[in-house]
Amino acid sequence: MQKKLTIAIAEDVYEGLHKVIGPRKISKFVEELVRPHVVKPLMEGEYARMAKDTKREAEALEWTEATFRDIAHESR
Known part of the structure; x- marks a missing residue:
């Protein structure tokens, strides 16, 4: 279920949202930006x-180990 929310933003931000995101896509854009900060249980899942x-x-561990090896050989 969706809820309607009214927010106040600067005029230049409003205009930028309309130009860059599009007037019918702003709600989805804002929700996707905000969701990870306020819906923690979904992230944990x-x-x-x-x-x-x-x-x-296993791939992530391999990448991490390779990165640490690269850092160990960098000159300071």
Whole structure:
């Protein structure tokens, strides 16, 4: 279910949203930006789901280890 929300923003921001995002897409744009900051349980569930993907986790670990090896050899 959706709820209607009225917010006040600067005129230049409003105009920019209309030009860049489009007048019928602003709500979705704002929701996608705000959601990760206010709907924590969904993020935690997604992290748990991702952690169960053993192939993805192995690739992430390999990438992390390679990155740390690269950093260890950088000159300061």
